[in-house]
Amino acid sequence: MKKFITMLLVCVMVLGLFAGCGNGSTQQTTAATTAAPAADATEAPAQETEAAPDTIVIMAPPVTGNYLENLKTWANDFHELYPNLTVQVIETSWGDHNDKLSTMAQAGEAPDIAEISSNALGTFVEMGVAIDIAQYMSADRLADYDENALKYLSLEGTTYGLPLYLTIQSIGANKTMMEELGIDVAKIQKEGWTYEEFLDVIKQGTKDGCYGFVFANSGVTASDMLYIFGAGAGLSNTFTPDLKYTMTSENMLTMLSAVEEMTKSGYMPNYGVEAGQRMVMCQTGNAMIFGKAMPLFENNFKKNNAALEANDGTAVENSLPMDYAFLPVPTMDGCAESCYGTVDGLIAMRNKNTTDEHLKNVLLFMDYICSGERIATCMNELYLDPVCQSGRDALVLEEGRDADNLATAARCIAMVQAPPEGVTTEMTATAKKLMDEQIVPKFQLLLAGETTAQEVYDHICEAAYAAFGADNCVSGKLG
Structure with a gap:
């Protein structure tokens, strides 16, 4: 009888040991299948329950x-x-x-x-x-x-x-064509240029079937020219550090007058150019300088040159082999050089x-x-x-x-002026509405030769004063 009891106790102890081992295995499995949140955006955390689609x-x-x-x-x-x-x-x-x-x-x-x-x-x-x-x-x-x-x-x-x-947005060019005219492209890239120098260059580049300059300005893309060329005219931001609206400054009239001069002279088209057209016009020899342009277009030109050499049918139709130059925006009326970013x-x-x-x-x-x-x-x-x-x-x-x-892009990036602090949601939305509904339509009329720079400027001032109040708009020239 004692032997039987002893044997029974031994069995109970052994079963208890197995039961303890079973509980430990369950806890480890649970821990192993519960993953921590992903450390970065490329890893998906394990899910204990099926997530809803x-x-x-x-x-x-x-x-x-x-x-x-x-x-x-x-x-x-x-x-x-x-x-x-x-x-x-x-x-x-x-x-x-x-x-x-x-x-x-x-x-x-x-x-x-x-x-x-x-x-x-x-x-x-x-x-x-x-x-x-x-x-x-x-x-x-x-x-x-x-x-x-x-x-x-x-x-x-x-x-x-x-x-x-x-990104920085500026102008780009058919470097090959510019150098054939004896223009020192490297000097422009390194030191910048004035509007007067720019005007002389696009005058030289304007020939039968070729404009010296084109800009994507069809539809809402017209605002790009105002922002990008505006940087060269001292309009680096829509608002000053003391939060006054800048498009009513004399700098705006200076920029509008320059556009009027370029279109009237025939150096620039007096019609809307689609965004997809401006670089193609440069690649086909129908324009020497174009905007808006970015550093990445160097790759477009290289790929097109390679396609032309391979004669594989993928090159831009009627395009010519040429090198690309990323250029700074010309400065106007003594303004400091700047770049729109x-x-x-x-x-x-x-x-x-x-x-x-x-x-x-x-x-x-x-x-x-x-x-x-x-x-x-x-x-x-x-x-x-x-x-x-x-x-x-x-x-x-x-x-x-x-x-x-590369050097020009680095130089231009250093010139970008960030928006001032304190600009409100309402101010930004109002400025955008003014640009899209008041400034761009009038600017397109200027491009077409149907109005003057002064008339566009007067309209901008009137609309801006109504939107922001005259005291909140810049008068005179920006410092």
Whole structure:
């Protein structure tokens, strides 16, 4: 009997040991399948429960030649990381993107994510459709982006978007044609030039079938010329540091008078040039200098030259082999040299079906495509540096860049003046409305020779005084 009891106790103890081992194994398995949040935008955290399916809609123009195709690839890669999340891409052109986005936003049908230029931000904040993204993404991911670039997509201390790139916008040229005329292109790139020098150069470049200068100024793109050439006339920002509206200054009249002179002389077309035409006109020998231009166009010229040499049918029709020069904007009336810079980025937008949970998914994807290898790929195509640390870490620079263009771009970037602090959402939206509804239409009449620089300037002053009040607008010349 004692032996039986002893045997029974031994069995109970052994069973207890096995039971203890079983409990320890369950705890380890649970710990192993519970992942911490992703350290960066390329890793998907493991999910204990099946997440609800969700669709994210993004609308974008061709930021680069391959951007829209890349965007589809990245959307598929993102879906593999997050199988419950599907991304729908709405493709637009540069010509129709802004109008389409504005129409959709006003109808309560805005896409979840949209590409915008920083000067359009106030319009969407004023509409109430822009989202404070800091509420829906982690602070450590937001910290990946450069503070100065984020400021362009912020108003009154609230950040509404993530930057794709900080770029400089200026003018570009058929370097081959300029040098054939005996023009010292390298000196212009290194030292800059005055409007009078610029006018003489485009006069030399104007011949039968060739304009000395063209600018993309059809439709809303006309504002680009006002901003870019405005920098050379001392109009580096829409508002002064003491928050007065600058487009009513004498500097504006100086710039308008220069445009009037160029069109009347025949050195520049007196009709609207589509955005896609201006560089083509340069490549086909129908224009010597064009705007707006960016450093990345060096790559377009190189690719076209290679296509011409290969005779593979992919070159621009009737184009000629030529080198590209990125040039500074000429200065006017003794103004200091400057350059127009802007940030293009992605903003999250609210529509009729938006929920907080959905916005978390939206920001997850938006961060994914603005960072890491994705943005490094874009910047290589744009010939720009990424504005986030993860992008810089992933960037591998392409070889063969033109040294003079690189130096000119670096010099121009150093001249960009950031917008002053204190500009409100209302001020930005009002300035944008003035530009689109009052200034651009009158400016297009000036380009067509149907009005004068003075008449356009007087109209701008009248409209601005009504919008901001005369005391809040600059009179006389900017210092």
